[in-house]
Amino acid sequence: MIVPMKHISLFARKADERRIMKALQKNGVIQIERASEPEEGSAVSSALSKASERFRAASQEELAKRRSDAAEIKAAIGALGSLMPKAGMLEAAPECGDEELIKAVPEALALCGELDTIQKSTAAAKADKAKRLAAIKSLAPYAEVTVPLETIKPTRSARFVLGSVRAEKLEGLREAGVMFDVFGSGAKPAILAAVPKNGPEETEEALAAAGFTEAALPEYRGVPADIINEMYEGIAADEAAVAENAKKLEALAEKGETLKKGLDGAMIEQARAEARCGLFATGETFMLEGWARSDEAEKLDDILSEAAGVYYLETRDPYDEEQPPTYCKNNKFFAPFEFVTNMYSPPDPRGFDPTVVMAPFYLLFFGLMMGDTGYGLVMTLGALLMLKFKKPRGGVEQICRILVWGGISTAICGLLTGTFFGMSWKDLFGASFPFPLLDPMKDQMTALVIYCGLGFAQIVAGMIVSMVLHIGKGDWQTAVFDIASWLMIFAGLAVMLLAKGAVKYLGYGMIGLGLFLIIVFGGRNKKGFGRVTGGLGKLYDITGFFSDVLSYARVFALGLATGVMGSVFNMICSMVSGALKGIPVVGPVISFIVAAALLCALHLFCIAINALGSFIHCARLQFIEYYNRFYSPGGHLFKPLAADTKYNKVIK
Amino acid sequence: MTGIVWAALGAVLALVLPGIGSSIGVGMAGRAAAGVIAEDPEKSGQCTVLQLLPATQGIYGFIVAFLIASNSGLLSGSGASELAASVGKGYFFAALPIAVVGLASAYLQSRVCCAGMNIVAKQGEGGKGIVLAIMVETYAILAVLVSVLMVVGVK
Numbered sequence: 001m002i003v004p005m006k007h008i009s010l011f012a013r014k015a016d017e018r019r020i021m022k023a024l025q026k027n028g029v030i031q032i033e034r035a036s037e038p039e040e041g042s043a044v045s046s047a048l049s050k051a052s053e054r055f056r057a058a059s060q061e062e063l064a065k066r067r068s069d070a071a072e073i074k075a076a077i078g079a080l081g082s083l084m085p086k087a088g089m090l091e092a093a094p095e096c097g098d099e100e101l102i103k104a105v106p107e108a109l110a111l112c113g114e115l116d117t118i119q120k121s122t123a124a125a126k127a128d129k130a131k132r133l134a135a136i137k138s139l140a141p142y143a144e145v146t147v148p149l150e151t152i153k154p155t156r157s158a159r160f161v162l163g164s165v166r167a168e169k170l171e172g173l174r175e176a177g178v179m180f181d182v183f184g185s186g187a188k189p190a191i192l193a194a195v196p197k198n199g200p201e202e203t204e205e206a207l208a209a210a211g212f213t214e215a216a217l218p219e220y221r222g223v224p225a226d227i228i229n230e231m232y233e234g235i236a237a238d239e240a241a242v243a244e245n246a247k248k249l250e251a252l253a254e255k256g257e258t259l260k261k262g263l264d265g266a267m268i269e270q271a272r273a274e275a276r277c278g279l280f281a282t283g284e285t286f287m288l289e290g291w292a293r294s295d296e297a298e299k300l301d302d303i304l305s306e307a308a309g310v311y312y313l314e315t316r317d318p319y320d321e322e323q324p325p326t327y328c329k330n331n332k333f334f335a336p337f338e339f340v341t342n343m344y345s346p347p348d349p350r351g352f353d354p355t356v357v358m359a360p361f362y363l364l365f366f367g368l369m370m371g372d373t374g375y376g377l378v379m380t381l382g383a384l385l386m387l388k389f390k391k392p393r394g395g396v397e398q399i400c401r402i403l404v405w406g407g408i409s410t411a412i413c414g415l416l417t418g419t420f421f422g423m424s425w426k427d428l429f430g431a432s433f434p435f436p437l438l439d440p441m442k443d444q445m446t447a448l449v450i451y452c453g454l455g456f457a458q459i460v461a462g463m464i465v466s467m468v469l470h471i472g473k474g475d476w477q478t479a480v481f482d483i484a485s486w487l488m489i490f491a492g493l494a495v496m497l498l499a500k501g502a503v504k505y506l507g508y509g510m511i512g513l514g515l516f517l518i519i520v521f522g523g524r525n526k527k528g529f530g531r532v533t534g535g536l537g538k539l540y541d542i543t544g545f546f547s548d549v550l551s552y553a554r555v556f557a558l559g560l561a562t563g564v565m566g567s568v569f570n571m572i573c574s575m576v577s578g579a580l581k582g583i584p585v586v587g588p589v590i591s592f593i594v595a596a597a598l599l600c601a602l603h604l605f606c607i608a609i610n611a612l613g614s615f616i617h618c619a620r621l622q623f624i625e626y627y628n629r630f631y632s633p634g635g636h637l638f639k640p641l642a643a644d645t646k647y648n649k650v651i652k
Numbered sequence: 653m654t655g656i657v658w659a660a661l662g663a664v665l666a667l668v669l670p671g672i673g674s675s676i677g678v679g680m681a682g683r684a685a686a687g688v689i690a691e692d693p694e695k696s697g698q699c700t701v702l703q704l705l706p707a708t709q710g711i712y713g714f715i716v717a718f719l720i721a722s723n724s725g726l727l728s729g730s731g732a733s734e735l736a737a738s739v740g741k742g743y744f745f746a747a748l749p750i751a752v753v754g755l756a757s758a759y760l761q762s763r764v765c766c767a768g769m770n771i772v773a774k775q776g777e778g779g780k781g782i783v784l785a786i787m788v789e790t791y792a793i794l795a796v797l798v799s800v801l802m803v804v805g806v807k
Contacts, residue, residue: 342779343779343780343783344780344783441804444801444804551790554790554793554794554797556797557793557794557796557797557800558793560797560800561712561715561793561800564715564719564800565711565715568714568715568718568722571718571722575727609704609707609708609711612701612704613708616782616783616786617786617789619783620783620786620787623783
């Protein structure tokens with residue numbers, strides 16, 4: 001059922017604004033829209049614009065701050081990622097008051113600061129290590145040089161170059177009269193050569209001929225060996241710092257709860273700041289506009305009088321040209337099925353909530369598509385466990401609730417037309433076992449006719465809903481000429497096929513009347529020649545009925561697919577088990593373990609893939625074949641300002 | 653060709669063609685999904701569902717292939733050599749609907765899935781994209797229905 005919306009205009013003192021917004025968010029009652037402003041250019045507008053602009057600017061600034069807070073904490077949670085303690089598979093989100101969450105924000109931001117410091121320190125240590133490693137690499141060839149590097153300076157008569165040369169060239173250099181010292185005895189020892197200032201060419205040429213490579217060393221001080229040692233010490237310190245930082249990160253991740261609370265708190269504040277930007281303010285007062293459910297409009301006074309001393313609240317029905325949000329209210333059984341409808345589109349706020357007339361068909365066809373008692377029991381049990389322990393919220397909760405009932409429906413349909421974990425009932429309990437009542441693998445035509453017949457029933461149900469809706473709107477012409485006429489033809493066909501004797505003529509009569517109504521009145525909105533062709537054109541709708549009914553063949557196909565897939569998996573497991581049994585001594589044990597594990601895995605896969613397929617294909621049948629007849633989509637969901645969180649469940 | 657060769661050919665086609673289609677489809681959709689998840693890891697759930705949709709055709713093909721192999725005696729080996737040529741041809745033609753339609757449907761469905769990833773990326777919800785993609789699967793479902801019924805019915 002769609003709950004009508006009330007338009008809300010609230011005027012209150014700016015001093016009370018924060019308290020009011022907090023109270024509204026806590027109770028989640030108003031969807032705040034951008035408040036309408038006085039017309040531009042009017043006297044009121046120019047007088048108010050300064051105050052309102054200041055307020056808007058402040059709100060925008062606050063929103064930017066809240067957003068950056070939330071983003072920073074979110075990034076920190078992402079950075080700590082795998083280090084943080086993981087919630088168990090069936091662990092529910094912790095419960096927490098909104099005040100506590102908001103209080104956690106500064107704490108979380110402080111943790112973000114710590115995290116930033118640690119990350120920067122780690123990055124600096126890593127960069128330092130890289131630099132030191134490069135230095136060691138460049139110094140390595142000169143490790144045996146015993147002269148402190150800073151003492152290699154030009155004298156009055158010569159300059160000195162440090163470099164290396166291949167050992168076999170040393171003799172040649174000596175013969176060329178170059179003066180140098182050799183350090184080390186490797187294949188390419190380091191040499192310190194003197195290049196005389198007057199006439200350096202000869203020496204330089206000799207060095208070049210010997211393949212001398214000059215050392216490119218930055219300003220190091222001391223003996224290379226000492227410098228290298230120092231570098232290694234530095235690297236050890238860097239590595240220690242990185243390790244220590246890793247420990248610090250782990251310690252920080254222990255406080256992940258605070259970060260998660262902080263993020264939720266920041267999200268709450270961000271939502272409020274966003275809503276604030278929609279307010280219109282004067283120097284002393286502010287105005288809030290939005291939508292509230294008509295069944296909660298009375299609660300507003302209680303909430304507001306508690307939060308503010310003075311206020312003025314105006315509620316009214318939406319104007320025709322306004323598009324209020326949609327809120328559907330159903331009981332516990334039907335409510336989850338709103339999820340299915342919303343996948344298509346929420347209903348038009350002035351339309352009709354199809355949940356109640358859709359859910360029974362949805363369950364029926366879902367059950368037939370899955371069609372396996374074992375799978376149904378597993379789904380119901382799994383969904384119940386999820387709901388009991390994980391306590392999911394939002395869409396996941398709704399899917400779980402649908403699966404609880406879908407599983408029961410699947411179990412029943414499995415007994416009637418299907419299998420048990422892919423095994424046929426007759427194989428399990430003997431040929432005299434009364435179930436399944438119908439075996440689609442053997443009586444294919446019967447199964448096809450029954451499934452399409454059920455589909456036809458849903459289509460007729462959709463037409464009846466449409467007829468009732470049209471009559472409710474006072475549009476009896478559409479109800480009679482466009483819908484009742486077809487229903488009459490269908491009923492006439494049924495009478496004609498089933499009845500015997502004179503009653504058959506009643507059937508002919510009904511078909512005739514139906515055809516007459518369609519041909520004569522089908523084109524009633526058209527003029528002249530169009531009126532004739534319009535009526536005949538309406539007859540063409542019959543092809544639509546055919547294709548819609550045949551579309552329900554998918555129920556047959558998916559039901560068959562589940563059963564066959566299950567039985568194929570059983571066959572595979574029995575083949576594997578048979579093969580393993582051949583192993584002497586340990587064979588039976590191994591074959592049991594492997595086959596059991598394989599069975600569980602394959603059947604779980606089968607459930608998952610078929611539940612997904614059934615869920616969506618069943619939804620499609622509702623959207624295309626059923627809603628097509630009567631549903632007016634196009635609403636957008638009622639999203640009141642509320643404490644929407646990610647990790648913690650807010651308790652009121 | 654003897655009956656069992658026809659049957660084997662049918663089983664192979666039923667497995668291989670939709671398998672190729674599904675591999676291409678899941679692969680394409682997976683690449684698109686990775687793009688969305690790279691921007692926002694929280695959307696991985698919806699993206700995975702969208703990626704999985706073109707996988708079903710391959711499974712349908714596998715079912716038909718297995719049924720043919722099992723019914724014709726390819727698996728057990730018993731009676732395989734005596735399989736009449738007409739029966740074997742029956743299996744072969746029974747495999748064709750899912751083999752051909754499965755290939756096309758998986759590929760085309762994955763293109764809708766990739767487009768659906770855009771909806772997830774921009775609107776943050778995958779339901780509508782999933783509904784669009786599932787429309788393409790209809791024909792694979794009809795094909796597997798006919799294939800299974802024919803395989804079961806071949807005498």
